[in-house]
Amino acid sequence: MPQPLNSKDQSLFRQVVRNFEQKQYKKGLKTADQVLKKNPKHGDTQAMKALIMSHMNQLEEAFVLAKEALRNDMKSHICWHVYGLLYRQEKNYEEAIKAYRFALRLEPESQPIQRDLALLQMQMRDFQGYIQSRTTMLQARPGFRQNWTALAIAHHLSGDLAEAEKVLTTFEDTLKGSPSVQDMEHSEALLYRNSIIAESGDLERALEHLEKVGYRCTDVLAVMEMTADYLLRLGRKTEAAEAYTALLERNSENSLYYNGLIQAKEIPENDHKVLKALYDEWVEKYPRGDAARRIPLDFLEGDDFKQDADSYLQRMLKKGVPSLFANIKMLYTNPAKQDAVQALVEGYVSGKSGSQANGAAETNGNNNEFLASSYYFLAQHYNFHLSRNLPKAMENVDKAIEISPKAVEYQMTKARIWKHYGNTVKAAEEMEKARLLDEKDRHINTKAAKYQLRNNENDKALNLMSKFTRNETVGGAMGDLHEMQCVWYLTEDGEAYLRQKKLGLALKRLHAVYNIFDTWQEDQFDFHSFSLRKGMVRAYVDMVRWEDRLREHPFYTRIAIATIKAYLLLNDQPDLAHGPIPSGANGIDATDEAERKKALKKAKKEQQRLEKIEADKREARKAAAANAKSVDGEVKKEDPDPLGNTLVQTKEPLKDVMKFLTHLLEQSPKNIEAQCLGCEVYLRRNKHLLALKCLKAAHAIDSSNPTLHLELIQFRKALDTLSEPLPAQTAEVVNAEFEELLPKSQKLEEFNESFLSNNKNSVAHVQAALSARQLLKPDSKAQCEKDLLATLDSPDITIDEAVSALDILDKWASDKTAFAQKASKKWPESSVFDLN
Known part of the structure; x- marks a missing residue:
């Protein structure tokens, strides 16, 4: 039986609710205790106290109190509602939905409960349940526009476009007066309805509707783009051409508008003369533009291409545009164009092309700038994978640096060339030189940190990143990078630790990125109500669809693959849980048990040393910042496991890896x-x-x-x-x-040897076949090692494939010295084959 309250305590209970709504949590807690002192078994007050406690980071205690509240008053909708809210905070949405539904049975008219249930159904993509909830809310408050829009979205996302349009039309028919032209919410609703009509395939009606309501829409550009698209798809080419012309006059740098205009004018793809004339018109109309000059290079051939490329390259090189090569490198898929560009720019630096006579430079200063830009372009050209010649790239970048020693881009390119040489040490050094040219620029600082991570200099990279973080927060620079969700850094850091076989720290970083993706998934929750309040319906629908494929993102694929490799390594070599096993050039002999135990003891000792250092740091931070707070005033918790020991000491690595693998296989x-x-x-x-x-x-x-x-x-x-x-x-x-x-x-041996014979010119295939041979016939190890060493004689082998061969030798527990020495002679500039 629920414990009744007298009028004074009822007033205090209402004060508790107000305190919670106003985020006055300490006052609310104090007032709740006043009520409970006289009425210790009042379920509603206990529930509200539990809710307040959950917002004060006391979720476990809140659950205990909420369960006690339910025992005291099982028929209180407030107790069940709070119980659902606690589960929602814990991200246990299924249990939260059950609690909300039970609360609704007790209080069917409660709008807050119905709203919270609807939001969770949307979060869980329970569209049928969401339709029911939104229908109920609409029937309760039919004059509230958000309820109509939300129901339309529910039908739209469930695939019922006709019903979605019907809901929006019905609401528009109920409007007594015509909304103001400045009413953005109405404008968005009109465009949303129009997009639903178009999505259903009825373009004629979509166009008629857009012509009818377009003048009321505040998003003028969207109306223009939709009109042009509909006209083109309906085959009304003349009107479509006018529409795309209007768009180009608004923004002459959008290549999609040019594509639409060409289709509308029905110009064949192979009619290069007419296409060129069209682009020339826009060059004349907007002489400072770039797109109309650049796009023709994609389709022009032969002398026409050379003439236009010459003009384009000189124009950009005179201006010293650093992004020139990035803008034209897509042309390199055509070898003839690649050769033509190379010949032109080589001609500029040699003075044989007549570029100087054509006005490339009128003064020595301008001439130097033009030459520096040309050398810089050639350095990028010879560094590009389709035209790679690293000695020439280095020669040209050195000439560019000699002319402009303070140009950050030139120094960065030199670092990239060393990276492609396979020399991570020199690459990091050169990128650091580039950073010192402009220490306040975040981009070059992050590039330098990235190169240090590629060189496995984790502490150095973190120190560099600390120049742009609030280091007084709990966790220091690393804590701030987590808070800022700096995915690229955490990924690179994790991969660096994985290369060093420091699996605890590797898993710590990779799990952090996984948690960031989880946070992005959960962050959409607030937008289910926010977007409706603001009327941004089309953007909201796009966001929901984007969230559905969130883990298709390349960064998730990358960290998932790295994590799976880490867990497989941990499963196959459990000793790595204590840290990387110290090894010389040839590694630890797997057959020598005494040697293995000695190495393991050393690894454990190093792990204990690192744990002590981390504990000392934690104590120092506690003493220095006892009241450390984040920007929003919330007290931040110290990370109890900064080295990832809990993660790496798992007893079931193959079970822990499944959450990464499941998403990876579903989304990629x-x-x-x-x-x-x-x-x-x-x-x-x-x-x-x-x-x-x-x-x-x-x-x-x-x-x-x-x-x-x-x-x-x-x-x-x-x-x-x-x-x-x-x-x-x-x-x-x-x-x-x-x-x-x-x-x-x-027979497996025959199958493998046949595969080897058929793919003997591919190093990757040879490596796979040799790995298979070693698996099938362990006594063939010596011959496999010899054949693997012979792959270095292949003219097509890459540094990455040679590094993979070292990993294969590691798995075979083989001596890597001979392979590393031969590889070092083949790539003398590289540092990756140094086993010391």
């Missing part, structure tokens, strides 16, 4: 590396059906992939050496499906 199914790693994980977990699914997906992407070849052999070998037979049904499916990839009649 066309990534063959992800599929192969999925096979590795599932095979170790004895999930043969799931491993086979990954193999089939990888085979569909690229059946000749070298990693896939190795995975196929590993899978067959795993099937042939099972400790216990698979269940009958599973075995039947696995054998039938795998037969399509690798027939059972095929």
Whole structure:
């Protein structure tokens, strides 16, 4: 039975609610205690106290109190509502929805509960439930525009476009007067309705509607773009051409408008003369523009291309535009254009092209600037992967630096050239020189930090980043980088630690990025109500659709792959949980147990030393900043595990990796590396059906992939050496499906040698075949090492492939000295083959 309150205590209870709404949490807590002193079992007050406690970072205690409140008053909608709010704070949305629904049964007319339920249903993409909730809210308050718009969005996202349009039309019909032209919410609603009509495929009606309401819309550019698009798709070419002309007069640098105008004028792609004439008109109309000069270079050929490229290059080089090469490097997919550009710029620096006579420079100062820009362009040209010649690149960048020694871009390019040489040490040094030319520029500072991380100088990079962070906060510079969600840094830092086999810190950084993606997923929650209040409906729908594919982002793919590799390494070498095993040039002999124990003891000692240093730092920070707060005044918690020891000391690495792998396979199914790693994980977990699914997906992407070849052999070998037979049904499916990839009649040794013979000119394929041979015939190790060493004689081998060979030798527990020495002779400028 609920405990009743007298009038004075009821007034105090209402004060508690007001305190919570006004974020006066301490006052609210004090007032709640006053009520509970006289009425210790009043469920509603206990619930409100729990809610206040949860907002004071006491979520565990709040849950305990909320459960007690429910025991005292099971039929209180307030208790159930608060219970749902606590689950929402814990991100347990399924349980929160259950609690809200129970609260609604007790209080069906409660708008706050209904609203909170609707927001969670949208967060969980329960569109049918969201439609029901929004319908109920609309029936309760039909005069409130947001309810109509929200219901339309619910139908739209569930795929019922007709019903979505009907809801918006119905509301427009209920309007008594015509809203003001300045009413942005009405304007957005009109354009949203129009986009729904267009999405349904009825372009004629969408155009009619837009012509009817366009003058009322504040987003003039959107109206113009939609009108032009509809006219073009409807085949009304003359009107479409006028519409795109109007857009170009508004912004002559948008290439999409040129594409639309060309389609509207029905100019064939191969009619270069007419196309060129069209662009020349816009050059004449807007002589300072760039797009109309640059785009023709994509389709012009032969002498026409050379003439226009000459004019374009000289114009940009005279101005000293640093982004010139980035603007034209897409032309390099055509070898003839690549050669023409190279010849032109080489001519400028040699003076043979007549560029000086054409007015490239009138004074020595201008001439020097033109020459420096030309040398800089050539340095980028010879550094580019399609036209790479690193000695020439270095020669040209040195000439550019000699003319303009304080140009940051020139020094940065020199660092990139050293990076492509494979010399991370020199690359980091040169990027640091570039940074010192402009120490206040964030871009060059972050570039320098990135290059230091690539050189595994984690502490140095963090120190550099601290120049742009608020280091007085809890956690120092690293804490601030987490708070700012600096994904690129955390990713590079994690990958650097992974290369050093410091798995604790690597997992710490990579998990931090995973948590940032989770935060971005959760951050949309506030926009479910905010966007409706502000009327930004089209942007909101775009955001919801973007959130649905959030983990397609390249950074997520990258950190997921790195994390899976880290966990696989941890699973295969559990000793790495204590830190990297110290090793010389040849590593620790895996067969020498005494040597292994000695190395492990040393690693544990180093781990304890680092833990002590971190503990001392934590104590110092506590003493120096006992009241450290973030910008919003919230007290920040100290990270209890800064070295990632909890993560790395997991007993089930293959279980912990699944949250990364699941998202990766769902959001990036066309990534063959992800599929192969999925096979590795599932095979170790004895999930043969799931491993086979990954193999089939990888085979569909690229059946000749070298990693896939190795995975196929590993899978067959795993099937042939099972400790216990698979269940009958599973075995039947696995054998039938795998037969399509690798027939059972095929002998693995023959299959592998045939693969090697057919792909002997590809280093990556040879490496995969040798790895498979070593797996199938361990006694062939000496021959495999010899054949792997011979791959360095291939004219096509890259530094990355040579580094991969070192990793393969690591897995074989082989001596890497001979390979490293030969590789160092092949790439004398590189630093990656230094084993010391």
